[in-house]
Amino acid sequence: MGRCVTYQVAVRALCEFTAKEGDLDLRFTPSPTAQEGMTGHAIVVARRGAYYQAELPLSGEYPGLRVRGRADGYDPEEHRLEEIKTHRGDISRIPENHRLLHWAQAKVYAWLLCQERGFESINIAVVYYNVLTQHETAFHLHCSREELRDFFELQCRRFIVWAEYEAAHRIERDKALQELKFPHAQFRAGQRQLAESVYRAARDGHALMAQATTGIGKTLGTLFPQLKAFAEKNIDRLFFLTAKTPGRRLALDALETLRSQQTDMPLRVLEHVARDKACEHPDKSCHGESCPLAKGFYDRLPAARKAALDGQWLNQQRVRDVARAHQICPYYLSQELCRWADVVVGDYNYYFDMGGLLHHLTLLNEWRVTLLIDEAHNLIERARGMYTAELDQGHFNLLRRSAPPSLKGPLARVARHWQQLHDDQEQAYQVYPLAPELFLMALQKAVSSLTDHLTANPTGNDGQLLEFYLDAMLFCRLAEAFGPHSLFDISRDESKGVSTLCIRNIVPAPFLAPRFSAAHSSTLFSATLSPANYYADLLGLPAETPWIDVESPFLAEQLQVQAISNLSTRYAHRPSSLAPIAHLIATQFNQRPGNYMAFFSSYDYLQHAVRALKAAHPDIPVWQQSRKMDEFERQGFLDRFTHSSQGIGFAVLGGAFGEGIDLPGDRLIGAFIATLGQPQINPINEQIRDRMETMFGRGFDYTYLYPGMQKVVQAAGRVIRTQQDTGVVYLIDDRFNQPAIRKLLPTWWQVQRHRLPPKPAPLMLLPVTPLSADD
Numbered sequence: 219m220g221r222c223v224t225y226q227v228a229v230r231a232l233c234e235f236t237a238k239e240g241d242l243d244l245r246f247t248p249s250p251t252a253q254e255g256m257t258g259h260a261i262v263v264a265r266r267g268a269y270y271q272a273e274l275p276l277s278g279e280y281p282g283l284r285v286r287g288r289a290d291g292y293d294p295e296e297h298r299l300e301e302i303k304t305h306r307g308d309i310s311r312i313p314e315n316h317r318l319l320h321w322a323q324a325k326v327y328a329w330l331l332c333q334e335r336g337f338e339s340i341n342i343a344v345v346y347y348n349v350l351t352q353h354e355t356a357f358h359l360h361c362s363r364e365e366l367r368d369f370f371e372l373q374c375r376r377f378i379v380w381a382e383y384e385a386a387h388r389i390e391r392d393k394a395l396q397e398l399k400f401p402h403a404q405f406r407a408g409q410r411q412l413a414e415s416v417y418r419a420a421r422d423g424h425a426l427m428a429q430a431t432t433g434i435g436k437t438l439g440t441l442f443p444q445l446k447a448f449a450e451k452n453i454d455r456l457f458f459l460t461a462k463t464p465g466r467r468l469a470l471d472a473l474e475t476l477r478s479q480q481t482d483m484p485l486r487v488l489e490h491v492a493r494d495k496a497c498e499h500p501d502k503s504c505h506g507e508s509c510p511l512a513k514g515f516y517d518r519l520p521a522a523r524k525a526a527l528d529g530q531w532l533n534q535q536r537v538r539d540v541a542r543a544h545q546i547c548p549y550y551l552s553q554e555l556c557r558w559a560d561v562v563v564g565d566y567n568y569y570f571d572m573g574g575l576l577h578h579l580t581l582l583n584e585w586r587v588t589l590l591i592d593e594a595h596n597l598i599e600r601a602r603g604m605y606t607a608e609l610d611q612g613h614f615n616l617l618r619r620s621a622p623p624s625l626k627g628p629l630a631r632v633a634r635h636w637q638q639l640h641d642d643q644e645q646a647y648q649v650y651p652l653a654p655e656l657f658l659m660a661l662q663k664a665v666s667s668l669t670d671h672l673t674a675n676p677t678g679n680d681g682q683l684l685e686f687y688l689d690a691m692l693f694c695r696l697a698e699a700f701g702p703h704s705l706f707d708i709s710r711d712e713s714k715g716v717s718t719l720c721i722r723n724i725v726p727a728p729f730l731a732p733r734f735s736a737a738h739s740s741t742l743f744s745a746t747l748s749p750a751n752y753y754a755d756l757l758g759l760p761a762e763t764p765w766i767d768v769e770s771p772f773l774a775e776q777l778q779v780q781a782i783s784n785l786s787t788r789y790a791h792r793p794s795s796l797a798p799i800a801h802l803i804a805t806q807f808n809q810r811p812g813n814y815m816a817f818f819s820s821y822d823y824l825q826h827a828v829r830a831l832k833a834a835h836p837d838i839p840v841w842q843q844s845r846k847m848d849e850f851e852r853q854g855f856l857d858r859f860t861h862s863s864q865g866i867g868f869a870v871l872g873g874a875f876g877e878g879i880d881l882p883g884d885r886l887i888g889a890f891i892a893t894l895g896q897p898q899i900n901p902i903n904e905q906i907r908d909r910m911e912t913m914f915g916r917g918f919d920y921t922y923l924y925p926g927m928q929k930v931v932q933a934a935g936r937v938i939r940t941q942q943d944t945g946v947v948y949l950i951d952d953r954f955n956q957p958a959i960r961k962l963l964p965t966w967w968q969v970q971r972h973r974l975p976p977k978p979a980p981l982m983l984l985p986v987t988p989l990s991a992d993d
Contacts, residue, residue, distance in 0.1 A: 224279075224282060224283065224284050225282060225283050225284070225378075225381035225382070225384060225385050226283075226284045226286065227283065227284070227285055227286075227377065227381065228287050228582070228583065228584075229276075229285060229286070229287030229323055229327060229330075230323060230582065231557075232285055232326065232373055232374075232377055233319055233322040233323045233326060233373065234319060235377055235380065236322070236372075236373045236377055237318050237319050237321075237373070238315050238318070238319055238516040238519075239315060239318065239516045239517055240314060240315045240506075240514065240515075240516055240517065241506030241512055241513055241514060241515055241516070242504060242505065242506065242509075242511075242512040242515035242516065242546075242547060242550055243313045243315070243504075243505040243506060243512065244503075244504035244505060245503065245504075245505045250306060253698070254304060255304045257349070258302075258304035258347045258349050259290065259302050259304065259347075261347065261352065262291075262300075262302050262345060262347050262354065263290075263291060263302075265354075266291065266293060269293075269294055270291055270293055271291060271292045271293075271294065272290065272291045273288050273290070273291075274288060274289040274290075274291065274292055274327075274331070275287075276288070276289055276327060276330035276331060276334060278329070278330045278333050278334075280370070280371065280374035280378065281378075282378055282381060282382060282385075283374050283377065283381050285326065285330070285370075285374070287326075287330075289301070289327040289330075289331065290302040292331060296341060297337075297340060297341055298340070298341040298342065298343055298358075299324065299328045299331055299340055299341070299342050299343070300324075300342075300343045300344075300345050300356075301323055301324035301327065301342075301343070301344045301345065302345045303344065303345070303346050303347070304346075304347050304348075304349050305346050305347070305348060305349070306349055306350055306669050307348075307350070307669055307670055307673030308674060309346055309348070309355050311673050311674075315516060317344075320344050321359075322369075322373065324342050324343075324344050324359075325342065325361065325366055325369045325370070326369070326370055328340050328361060328366050329363075329366035329367055329370040330370075332363045332366055332367075333367075337363060338363050339360065339361065339363060340360075340361060340363075340366070341358065341359070341360050342358070342359045342360070342361060343356045343357065343358050343359075344356070344357045350666055350669070350670075384558070387484055387486075387527075390484040391448070391484045392448055393449075394480055394483050394484050394485065395445050395446060395448045395449055395485070396446075396449050398445060398446060398476065398479065399479060400413075401442075401476060401478075401479060405439075406434055406435050406439075406771045406941075407434075407769055407770070408430060408431075408768040408769035408770060408771055409434055409435050409438075409439040409768075411766070411769055412428055412430050412434065412436065412439040412440065412743075412766075412768045413439045413440070413442055413443045414443070415428060415764075415766050415768075416428070416439070416440050416443040416741050417443035417446060417447055419740075419741055419764075420443065420444050420447035420451060420453070420739045421450065421451060423738050423739050424739060424760065424763070425739065425740040425741070425742070425759050425763040426739070426740070426741045426764055426765075426766070427594070427741075427742050427743075427747050427750055427753060427754070427759070427763060427764070427765040427766070428440075428741060428743040428744075428765075428766050428768060429743075429744065429745065429746070429747040429748055429765070429766065429767045429768065430743060430745065430768035431745050431768070431770045431771070431772065431935065431964060432745045432935040432938075432939065433772065433938060433939050433940060433941070433943075434768060434770070434771050436592075436743050437465075437468045437469055437471075437472045437592070438472040438475065438476075440590050440741055440743055441458070441472050441473060441476065441590065442476060444456055444590060444741070445476065445485070445561075447588070448560075451586070451738065452586060453587070453588055454583075454585040454586050454587060455559070455560060455561070455562065455580075455585050455586075455587045455588075456560065456561045456562075456587070456588050456589075456590065457561075457562050457564070457568075457569055457576050457587060457588075457589050458561060458562070458563045458564075458590045458592065459564065459565065459566050459568070459570075459589060459590065459591050459592065460563070460564070460565060460566070460592045460593065461565070461566060461592070461593050461596035461597070461600060462593070462596075462878050464878040464879070464880075465592040465593055465878065466563050466564070466565075468592075469563045469590075469592065470487070470489060470533060470563060473487050473561060473563070474531075477530075477531070482530065483530070484530065485530065485560050485561065486527060486530050486532065486558065486559045487530070487531055487532060487559065487563065488532040488537070488552065488559035488561065488562050488563065489532065489534050489537070489563050489564070490553075490556060490563070490564035490568060491534050491549075492565065493549045495534075496534070496537075496538070496552060497547075497549055498511060498538075498541075498542075498547070498548060499511065504547070504550075509547070510545065511545060511546055511547040511548075512547060515546050515547060515550065518544050518545060518546050519554060521544055522541065522543075522544035522546050523551070523554060523558070525540050525543070525544065526540045526551065526555055527555070527558055532552075532555060532559065537552050537555065553575060556568075556575060556576060556579060557579060557583075562576060564576070566591070566596075566597060566600050566601075567600070567604060569589065569733060570597070570600075570604060570729075570730060570733050571604045572604065572605070572692075572695070572729070577733055580736055580737070581736060586738045587736075587737050587738060588737060588738055588740070588741075589734075589737045589739070589741065590741050590743070591740065591741065591742040591743070592743065592744075593743075593744050593877065593878065594742035594743060594744045594747060594753070594757075595744045595746045595747060595753070595928050595932075596744075597730075597742070598726065598753070598756050598757065601723075601726035601729065601730055601757070602722075602723045602724060602726055603723075604723075604729070605696060605704070605723035605726055606696075606704075606720065606721065606722050606723045607689065607693040607695075607696045607720070607721045608689070608718060608719070608720045608721075609690065609693055609718065610716070610718050611636060611640065611716035611717050611718065612711075612714060612716040613682070613686070614629075614632070614633070614636070614686065615633075616682065617629070617680075617682050617683060617686050618630070621683065622671060622675075624667070624670075624671055625664075625667055625668065625671055628663055628664040628666075628667040628668075629664055631660040631664070632657070632660045632661055632664050634660075635654070635656050635657040635660045636657060636717075636719070639654060639708060639717070639719070640708070640710065640716070640717045643708055643710060645710075646709065646710050646712065646901075647707065647708070647709050647710070647901040647902065648707065648708055649705050649707045649905050650706050650707070650708070651706075652700060652706060653697045653700065653706045653719075653721060657719075658694065661690055661694060662694055664690065665687065665690050665691055665694060668683070668686075668687045668690070669687075672684065672687060693721060696721045696723075697721060699728075699729075700721065701728065702725070702909070702912075702913065703723060703724065703725040703726070703727065703729075704721055704722060704723045704724060704725075705721075705722045705724060705905055705906075705909065706719075706720070706721055707719075707722060707902070707905070708720075722902070724906050724909055724910075725755075725756055725909075726756060726758065727755065727756055727757060728758060729758070730757055730758040731758030731759075731760075734758065734759060735760070742757075745931060745932065745935050745964075746931045746932055747765070748767070748962060749924070750765035751914075752919070752920060755913075755914055755920075756920070770964065770965075770966035771941055772941065773966075774966055774967065774968040776938055776943060776945070777937060777938050777944070777946070777947060777967065778945075778946040778947070778970070779934075779946075779949065779963075779967045779968065779969045779970065780946070780947070780949065780969075780970050780972035781949040781969050781970065781971055781972060782802075782948065782949065782950045782951065782952065782954070782973075782974060783952055783955050783971045783972065783973050784952060784973050784974055785798055785799075785950060785951065785952060785974055786951060786952055786953075787819075787892045787893040787950060788951075792823055792826070793826075795892070795950075796826055796827055796830040797830060797834070798974050799816075799827055799830070799890070799892060799950060800827065800830040800831040800833075800834050800835065801974075802890065802948060802950070802974065803838075803866060803890055804831065804834065804835040804838060806888065806946065807838055807864075807866065810887065810888075811864045812864055812884060812887040812888070813859045813860075813863055813864060813865060813867070813881070813884065813885055813886050813887060814865075814866050814867070814886070814887065814888040814889065814890065815866070815867045815868075815869055815875065815886060815888075815889045815890070815933075816866050816867070816868050816869070816889070816890040816892070817869055817870070817871040817876060817889065817891045817892065817933045818868065818869075818870060818871060818892050818893065819870070819871050819892070819893040819895060819896075820870065821843075821844075821845055821870060823892070823893075824842060824843070824868050824870060827868065828840055828842050828868050831866070838865065838866060839863075839864060839865030839866070840866050840867075841855060841858050841865065841866075841867050841868070842867070842868040843855060843868065843870055843874070843875060847874065852874055852875075855867065855869075855875065856879060856881070859881045859885040861884045862884075871891065871892075871893065871895045871929045871930070871933055872895055875936075876929055876932055876933045876936075877933070879936060880939055881936060881939065882939040882940050882943060883939075883940070883943060886936055886937055886939075886945070887944070887946070888937060888945050888946040888947065888948075889934055889936060889937050889945075889946075889947050889948070890947075890948045891930055891933055891934060891947065891948065891949055891950060892950040893926075893950070893951055894923075894926045894927065894951060894953055894954070894959070895926035895927065895928075895929035895930050895933075896922040896923065896925070896926035897921065897922055897925055897926065899922075903922070906921050907921040907922070923958075923962075924962070927959065927962040927963075930949070931962070931963065931964060934947045934949075948972070949969070954969075955971055
């Protein structure tokens, strides 16, 4: 490929690619927050005087490459270009490879300025500003025009081969995606409607909410149109974001199906997994003196990066294989590949979390990205967790006992203010308008002291110390952003004499809205995205975001839905509900033996129901979900559902088996769902209800009804997975017959009212009959 194509790159991205060398070093080097960084830059600039030129836009050309960026500042009186960096603690702790990067950026900006203004030489300074002491440390260099030009051209030569490689890839990728065909002879019912809506969202650059029943092929029906829009809308990246591992696997399967249309299709797909799942040496620290895969990481990275991207398909195993071949860390290789992959499949937090890598790269590189958010009903709770911070007094007291002498004083001040809050509170749980100012001041001072200590002692620290430091940092950051979207509450444990302080996010919208705004388009899809206003309000979606209810591919005759009209599963009535539920389950099982799931709202209710069924019908095989099942145990539970097995699997509504599992055909032919799945009524949820009522006027619905019905519909969705499946669902509670509840059930269901007999007697339940081929 010739040099006619101009590839644009930011100065920082150019230097990060060309100037990093040596070890990966993640020993504790505390960096300022984004706000501290901006404030520090502003303070340094203010010290320079009115003549100082800050945020200077500069650009320059090299054959085939355009380099652009904003220099931090130029002092015309001193004829000095400055690169300003903020830091915390001892300046000697800044890693050498970071310093090399800072000087590279300064030199590139200096050349661009010399070229623009015709300077024959220039003074350069890298200025380090300590956000704690407000002290500046500057390192100076004087360079000629020729020296800077040579340095600039060296970086460009190092990058241009890669730039041409990337530009060629982009052309080939877009050409291949324009030729991409839907991989099946025809769309499923509703799948075309979904695909067309997703394409319009990507084409027009807006958000979309799509409610589509399980089995429609949502993953393929969203990925295909998004990829088709790449070339037309000049899209840089697609992020497929999931809540759980099964969603990631479905996305990779669908992408593999699409890529299989062309031999060596030029579409780079990366599966980015959590650090703890990718780490090869969990017993070692992330620096060259401890981990062999960190030693010389940046020296071996270019070859590993090229080998990985040449292969295009970058699932977890492939990334691991490449990393092992080049003896570098697979997790941080994967982080680097996030910069160059066309499609990244990963967890929600990589884009929506406060420090989300994909969001950071989007802003840094000014990418045009599209988001596909799988099982989007999970995003509310996941995002609440991302923007919630909690401090446990019991853990804190243990930490104080083992803390180094230099930290005793700062931690003691925190302890005194904390104990005062604990003693003054009369109730076990209480909400306050704000986090107390005196406590926050003490905590912030403790964070500063911890920063100094950890900076001076980057290795060998107690894990509890670092954990508390990170928790306290998050607590302080969320306190600064506190508003109506969050609660500050204190929970007292009277038996232990300790309390827990929590800044509890309940409306993630203010935090998520900028993330949606940064994307060209976003599609949120799930079988349960109803009602639309509930999700739009809590997630911060743009105004007028369209919502569609995609046509179901299933017929009402495939699923018999029976709503029990004369049985209550409210908390007070649960003991009396056990015998009728056991009789209902046994009668249906005897009518049509096979595999069923029975969902209950808690482990306690589930265990009582299991005992009731075993006592009355010991011949029916039963297996049950237990608390804290690991991955092996969860798989064992699912493995009981075979095409030839029979029995009842008992599970918790909203738990690991309530969504995201696929048991087609005879592996599952029915479900019993006891209760509406509403969250427990407790002081926290009642506070959330009050806040929801104030903000949206739908306190009960937003806190209890909608989250509960989401679990019900997801659980029922386990039964019908293909267009050949048939099954039965029993909704066990008289409230399922209320009009307001019925409105929240899938529109393709035909719900029948079912009345249990007054005493345990044989029930004439309808058998589930398979549809004929003609149906």
